[in-house]
Amino acid sequence: MTIRNAIHRIEELFPGSISTKTVNRKQHGTNETYFPEILPDAVFYAKNTKEISKIVKICHEEECPLVAWGTGTSLEGNALAKRGGISLDMMSMDKVLRINAEDMDVIVQPGVTREQLNNDLKELGLFFPVDPGANASLGGMAATRASGTTAVRYGTMRENVLGLEVVLADGRVVKTGGRSRKSAAGYDLTKLIVGSEGTLAIITELTLKLQGRPEAIAAAICAFPTVDEAVQTVIQTIQMAIPMARMELVDTETILACNEYFGEAMPPLPHLFLEFHGSDSSVREQSEIVSDIAASLGGSDFKWSSKSEKRNKLWKARHHAFYAVKAKYPGYKAIATDACVPISKLACLIDETAKDIRESGIPGPIWGHVGDGNFHATLLIREKSQKDRKIAQGIIDRMCQRCLQMEGTITGEHGIGMGKLKYMQQEHGDSWELMSEIKRAMDPNYILNPGKVIKSN
Ligand SMILES: Cc1cc2nc3c(=O)[nH]c(=O)nc-3n(C[C@H](O)[C@H](O)[C@H](O)COP(=O)(O)OP(=O)(O)OC[C@H]3O[C@@H](n4cnc5c(N)ncnc54)[C@H](O)[C@@H]3O)c2cc1C
Incomplete structure (x- = not known):
């Protein structure tokens, strides 16, 4: 049971769809922020659910890590193959499958990006509101429970995903939720998977709520x-x-x-x-x-x-803003970190964090979705400076502590990935262990994005 066996078996089953070339591994081993490059052993370019189901089953049998990859814009190293294995590139699954204009919902494949979907919806007078700063994939956005500038009015991915088709860790394909606007039928598995960062299942289809374009x-x-x-x-x-x-x-x-x-x-x-x-x-x-x-x-x-x-x-x-700030500091890396608190605490959190940044000596402009109590600090560190890296980490640590003391959360939208793992115990207490139990039940061999979200096994 090895990664090598898994790659070999997949190559035999789907010749030409899996690559071990360094160039492809590099494309799936870098990130938008400060984490060092971590190359997966191979990249599989997924085309449909059936294929994914077979691949996941092989990975389950071979205990080979499998990490879904959307557009790779996540900011906490979420899509990096921390334990090696296969990066599952979802971007060829990019079809808008069915627009139900009357009911204002849509069924899409996970590789559709938010801008692509909105272009398709334009002439129908509809739009999908969730808008992270990058043109991310809807699968990746659901997996990170993303949001953006419009969450104050229309909510985050949590409020806008009605249903999912997913491949479970043993290869079974299941549907969660549906098209109705509300349901009281049993556990809400859709909401469990939204925000699970690819650790519980691979999302292969999404049913999304749409909005009418305002007059x-x-x-x-x-x-x-x-x-x-x-x-x-x-x-x-x-x-x-x-x-x-x-x-x-x-x-x-x-x-x-x-x-x-x-x-x-x-x-x-x-x-x-x-x-x-x-x-x-x-x-x-x-x-x-x-x-x-x-x-x-x-x-x-x-x-x-x-x-x-x-x-x-x-x-x-x-x-x-992100690109203007990056242009001002050529040769610097940007660490974009976010936190969210009840809105009455926001001014105090921003004030104390801004003071901390000023005293640290590194640049760290602040902006954010303040209508939700959510803000971002973009810490700029010199590419190879360990000193800057340490200072930035100290700022993030203190920001997270402050934010937990204020009954907030360590991330409003970027997710846990690798960067925020160490604060999970403090934020969740015993319910973090419950998350591990859910993970064990759904993915007993820890193949799906191992080393993220839950306590390291
Ligand atoms: C300039 C800039 C601005 C940004 N602004 C915001 C913002 O305002 N709000 C915000 O929320 N985020 C923001 N982000 C972060 C990022 O865009 C979001 O986290 C986005 O949701 C990631 O989507 P992606 O397609 O790039 O996913 P990826 O980075 O490819 O993957 C993210 C996670 O989802 C998992 N995943 C991907 N596809 C699937 C799938 N089909 N099934 C299961 N798991 C999957 C991956 O394994 C990984 O854990 C910003 C990023 C940049 C670079």
Whole structure:
């Protein structure tokens, strides 16, 4: 029972579909952030569920690790083959299988990306709202329970996946959930698998909830004297039940990077980026209320538009923040870490984290989906500097501690992967052991993405 046997058996069964070439292994062994390269032993390019079922069965018998790979944009080393084995590339399974426009749902293969799906939905007046910053695969997004700028209004992948087809660790194919908007029929296996980071099953099909395109969309930006006033504006807006579509914070350092990158002249202050969905009159009314709240908290330079070109221009800094910051620090690696707390604690968490970053001496701009109490710190470290790496790790450790003390979670959206594993016991206590028991029941040979999410075996 070895990895080599598994590769050999798969090669015999599906000649040409599995590669042990270094170039392919490298493509599936790197990541968007700071984890060192970890090459899988081979890469299998999946084409359909039947094939995956056979491969998983072989891996189960040979006790060979198998790690699903979407677009590889996850930020905590989630898709890296920590224990070697086979990287299962899902990107050729990229068909939108059935759009049920009347019921506003869609059935897709896992390799469909969110932008691809939204292009297909455009002319039907529908859209899929979950929008992580990268053009990720829907399988990867479900597996990491991803979210993005619109979660404040439409929820995360948890709220938007209605059902799944999955291949279990022994090769069985099962369906979970369905197309109905609600169900009280038994355990919610869909929600168990959403967010399991490929450790419990391979997702081979997803049924997703869709939204109607709003009649009107308006965008606004506003500068604030400090992050605190910006976050207080968010809290008051949410408490007034304004149905915000997007509420994003960008700190001064990020604004400065964006000014340089785009040749803009935004005031060097923290900003809120806002979006309103509704009818012409409702978006105008909502934005007037938020503008008043912002003004009462010292907000200035409130700019608003419902014209699509102007909206995109207003939001440019938020959309491209990651790349603007990376451009400012050539030769640096970016560690994008996230945390989430109840919204009343957010200003304090950001404030203390920003202070910690300032005192550390490494750059670490902050932005995030503050409408959900979620923010990101992007720590920039010199490529080969162990010292910087250690400083960044210290900042993340302290941020996680603070956030747990504030009854928050160590990650709102990036997931556990390898980076956040060490905080799991503290966040979950005994229920982390329960997760291990679920893993043992569903994957007794620990072949699916081993070394992630649960206690190392
Ligand atoms: C610039 C940038 C901005 C980002 N912004 C956000 C953001 O705003 N919000 C957010 O949530 N994330 C964000 N991310 C992180 C990333 O885009 C998400 O984690 C995304 O969900 C990963 O999808 P993927 O297709 O790249 O998955 P991968 O990275 O390929 O895989 C992620 C995990 O899912 C598993 N997996 C993949 N496909 C399957 C499958 N079919 N079945 C079972 N398991 C599977 C993998 O094994 C791995 O554990 C950002 C990343 C970048 C680079």
